[in-house]
Amino acid sequence: MSENGNRAVAYLKPGAVEVRTIDHPTLELQDGPGVAAENVGRKCRHGVILKVLASNICGSDQHMVRGRTTAPEGLVLGHEITGEVLERGPDVEFIEVGDIVSVPFNIACGRCRNCKERKTGICLNVNPARPGAAYGYVDMGGWVGGQAQYAMVPYADFNLLRFPDRDQAREKLLDLTMLSDIFPTGFHGAVTAGAGVGSTVYVAGAGPVGLAAAASAQLLGAAVVIVGDLNAERLAQARSFGCETVDVSEGPVEDQIAQILGEPEVDAAVDAVGFEARAHGPDAEEAPATVLNSLMGITRAGGALGIPGLYVTDDPGGIDQDARTGTLKVRLGLGWAKSHRLSTGQCPVMRYHRGLMQAILHERVHIAKAVNATVIGLEDAPRGYAEFDQGASHKYVLDPHGTLAGVRPV
Structure with missing residues (x-):
């Protein structure tokens, strides 16, 4: 990982975000804006550290940025994450370093009653305040968002969708990044x-x-x-x-x-x-x-x-x-x-994402083209938020490491 810090998009105040340097993620949830007190210090031996290859701006993020929630200043945004595994915790068995993966925006333990019933949007063990958690979102447990260069994902074996072929995944990354949420x-x-x-x-x-x-x-x-x-x-x-x-x-x-x-x-x-x-x-x-x-x-x-x-x-x-x-x-x-x-309610992403991945990989759907996916740099996130708020017909995809340079929807 870079020694120059982890650049990330943070909510500043209604109508404003900024890109700031935050700590590199570790396999322990640290205190910070929006983190539930009961989650501080939570150890994630079952987690991984990702190099974020793509992280999208979502309308749900825009609700917070407009000041329409109780999001605190400094909350790192971003729940639509696609990345490459850089480090894995000692309890991770099946995900390997180097895997390219999609991260469901629902954070789910895989162990509770709801997860076992495939209701991963309302996991009972990841948010002390209520059922269900998400990255970078108000009242969702305080898990740090993924509009950043690096991010931590807990319960990796359960949560992550691994793409079967690295080269194919990179080729179709602009479509595959839509599997995390929209x-x-x-x-x-x-x-x-x-x-x-x-x-x-x-x-x-x-x-x-x-x-x-x-x-x-x-x-x-x-x-x-x-x-x-x-x-x-x-x-x-x-x-x-x-x-x-x-x-x-x-x-x-x-x-x-x-x-x-x-x-x-x-x-x-x-x-x-x-x-x-x-x-x-x-x-x-x-x-x-x-x-x-x-x-x-x-x-x-x-x-x-x-x-x-x-x-x-x-x-x-x-x-x-x-x-x-x-x-x-x-x-x-x-x-x-x-x-x-x-x-109603959060989509249980894991109910659908593998089948939708197959539809993308086998050319049954061109979702990036349908939503007009538009790549911008991480540092351009404030502009992306402002244009999206004005009604621009784009799905902005943040590219923290230049992985998507020259990529267009097909």
């Missing part, structure tokens, strides 16, 4: 919404997760995938790989769907927006339940809503007191009357 998360949204062969699917939100959900619905065999948003550039990106689109500022969504399908309903709907949703219209105020209520209106009776969009328990910037505690005015009566199924 591709499985979008796929989870499509699966839980009931997307399948011949189905009609509506995806609310044309950000990276929404685009990943749309590509996933296509992979699952959907007949028509419709993506709705206010952002013309992002809607154009959805059309670039065969989706129909709806500009939600141009009239009722159900009317626009009827123009496409001949009926105002779809079989399956995905909420890829989350709690910062706005009422329809370019100057509309926030209305955090508006997407959920809209989707219940346009989903057929007996259909389902997949909800990978983030909802939080604490939102300091919420529009009212209810919104600040994650209490939303959802038309549950409508969903009940239509017998809808609603699926």
Whole structure:
């Protein structure tokens, strides 16, 4: 490892991040911003140290950077990590130094009841505050984020997805880096919404997760995938790989769907927006339940809503007191009357990532192209965050060591 420090992206204050030098990771969780007191000093003999080859900026990170969570100053960001193993702990049996691996954003012990039931998004042993943990995220145990040159991953044998061929992994790294979060998360949204062969699917939100959900619905065999948003550039990106689109500022969504399908309903709907949703219209105020209520209106009776969009328990910037505690005015009566199924929560990445890796390696999907993956240097992270916040239709991939120089989506 470099002797010049470990450069990493840290949350500074609402609207600002900075790249700073932090300590090199060790196989022990140290005290720091956001680290749960009970986790300080936690020894990770089962962990590895990674050289980070790619780490992506996520919309979930953007919620923190906007000041919409209780993230502390100095929190090192980044839960989408792909890397090369530099060091392994004495209890690691199957992961080898030199392996190139994808890191699920869920941190999971592999030992608790939930992990054994493949519910790795709500592991019971990695976060003293609540079920579930993630790297570089507020209230998720304080595990240091991976928007850095080097990172530590605990429970390596269980958590890591090893790519079978190093050369192939490097060649397809821009696609494979999406396996840590947004591709499985979008796929989870499509699966839980009931997307399948011949189905009609509506995806609310044309950000990276929404685009990943749309590509996933296509992979699952959907007949028509419709993506709705206010952002013309992002809607154009959805059309670039065969989706129909709806500009939600141009009239009722159900009317626009009827123009496409001949009926105002779809079989399956995905909420890829989350709690910062706005009422329809370019100057509309926030209305955090508006997407959920809209989707219940346009989903057929007996259909389902997949909800990978983030909802939080604490939102300091919420529009009212209810919104600040994650209490939303959802038309549950409508969903009940239509017998809808609603699926929420963190995606259990390990349920999907191996199969999606195979789809990438065998050219069944081109996820980096679908989400417009765009490589920038680690030091350019503040610019990436600012442009993403302004609605740029890019999935920014940080390249801490120049591994992705010259790589483009294919």
